[in-house]
Amino acid sequence: MNTTTPALEIVDATLELGDGDSRVRALDAVSLTVQPGEFVAIVGPSGSGKSSLLAVAGALSHPDSGSVRVHGTDLATLSKGAAARFRLAHIGFVFQSGNLLPALTAADQLRLASRLAGSRRVDPAAVLDSVGMAHRAKHRPGHLSGGERQRVGIARALVNDPSLLLVDEPTAALDRRRSHEVVQLLADRARDANVAVVMVTHDHDVLEHCDRVLEMVDGSLTGLAHAARRMDSAPPR
Template identity: 45%
Template structure:
């Protein structure tokens, strides 16, 4: 029986930038595999390479080494046009800044990336209901709270039924209560729908919602650990800092 196709396999990813005469190693042979229905948080300080890794996984930047395979498709084998089409249909991306079109309602923002109209109305209804946005479907972004805007962005990322959902600091512009609500919605997507999520964050109280934490430092895979269902940011923060200090070896 063939092995199941994984949502994500990133193998030995390398990325460098030139800054004058200096070479910046943003990623140094970083690898990451995500199983179906797994929620992975990538943690690290500013400049650790975590957002660069997410952008490489999304095909938003070219890598200098290694390969990214999404649902069996090696991104390096796609033309720019094919990559754009693949990204729209197989990747869901949520950014810190929401990126909603201000002139469109919540429903129309969600509808925007959909390529097929078959069952689209029902799928939008289901997403609005799941993310508790049904009463806000006709509101434009300016009339929505920050948390509601981010939930619309999540719904928009899910409308094409992506192989994997990528979230770059999704709670970074939200207060702690609203951020926890967004994290809870992401957790429910994993538990109830077996969605696969990679989320970049530097906050333990955000990473605690994941199944596994991958720690980056100076562009390197430093270590990783499972959360074991803990919803305790203090213990996760302790393990994270021990990892950075080299006290935890895995």
């Protein structure tokens, strides 16, 4: 993909959810542009529309109006099957609890994700090593700590070399030290692999690792809440 094109470009996206009197506007003319290699955090209260923003960015739902492009591809032009294939090939997802399959080892989690995307050449050990988990490749989720499960989840999201990484509350179940380790890992990946990262979080303690932090309130992005250069704040490695 062309790295001069924005990794994510949302223009005036509006999305309503529910029916009748319970219908709410989850996204209200939201616009967001994220460049390759940029790490953007979205903060805001529960119910403000953060998860809906990730859903439209990841082709999991379509806005009622407006447009969403990932590296120039208009997601609205994709059929359901094409959208699924596009997600597997170009978008990585990191979930709050890791969402690992309990019966699979760390390496097998990656092998499965790779096969679903149509690739069989992945080296799980190399990808796990990139997140500091090569030594735990043969362990199942039940034998991993919360921080280790989150690292495996990140490795699984990265296995197909996505250009966009969408991250939902990655530190919710982690202590302070492990929270910083996980978010620093995401920041390193954005910088080193030129991957755009959009992270939804309630954890203001980790915002120092991000390039931009935006606040979402009542379905609208209200502007810059905080900014930091992760390369300036990153601890020595």
